[in-house]
Amino acid sequence: MPRLVPDGVFDAFGWCESDTLVWGRPCERILDSSTPIDGSDPARMVFVFHAPVDFLPRELAKLHAFGMGLTDEWALAPYAIDDATDELYARRVRPQDVLWLAADNLNALFWGLHDWSHFHNHGPFEERAWTELQCDVAALHWMWLNRETLGVDDTVWTRARHEVAALGRSRFGGDVPRQAEVALSWAST
Numbered sequence: 620m621p622r623l624v625p626d627g628v629f630d631a632f633g634w635c636e637s638d639t640l641v642w643g644r645p646c647e648r649i650l651d652s653s654t655p656i657d658g659s660d661p662a663r664m665v666f667v668f669h670a671p672v673d674f675l676p677r678e679l680a681k682l683h684a685f686g687m688g689l690t691d692e693w694a695l696a697p698y699a700i701d702d703a704t705d706e707l708y709a710r711r712v713r714p715q716d717v718l719w720l721a722a723d724n725l726n727a728l729f730w731g732l733h734d735w736s737h738f739h740n741h742g743p744f745e746e747r748a749w750t751e752l753q754c755d756v757a758a759l760h761w762m763w764l765n766r767e768t769l770g771v772d773d774t775v776w777t778r779a780r781h782e783v784a785a786l787g788r789s790r791f792g793g794d795v796p797r798q799a800e801v802a803l804s805w806a807s808t
């Protein structure tokens with residue numbers, strides 16, 4: 620993903636190139652696309668550790684991801700996304716080497732992809748609206764590229780794109796810079 624927001628928003632944009640995120644969901648169900656992307660906390664989503672990680676808060680994965688046969692696997696505590704963004708960068712731990720994503724619904728998948736972008740692009744989070752916008756666009760773009768695999772049809776895609784754009788605009792408090800609109804429109808190119 621190119622950086623679409625102003626220089627200086629991130630202090631280490633693309634410190635680690637993102638390549639593969641393994642996504643898991645219950646095999647007997649398709650992606651639940653009924654959950655709106657409205658800024659509420661994502662339910663039924665967690666980053667599961669597939670390698671030992673002793674520097675991040677952890678919880679049992681099975682507390683957050685269901686129907687996948689998870690038992691004693693550890694996962695990143697849902698409140699520790701910012702810790703992971705900081706510590707993975709500080710220790711230069713490649714996200715792919717320690718994490719996979721469990722998510723069974725559209726809102727969860729979107730936020731998983733959004734957080735995946737945070738993990739690869741470190742920012743001081745002083746420009747919140749811009750920081751979040753970059754990660755939103757990355758999440759939408761990855762969703763677009765993988766829409767067939769994910770089972771995201773045109774109707775769901777259009778709804779998701781509009782919901783994410785509305786959320787992005789709201790962070791600017793009604794005064795949306797032109798560069799932000801350009802970035803939002805980039806997602807489906």
Ligand SMILES: [Zn+2]
Binds near residue numbers: 733754
């Ligand atoms: Zn974020």
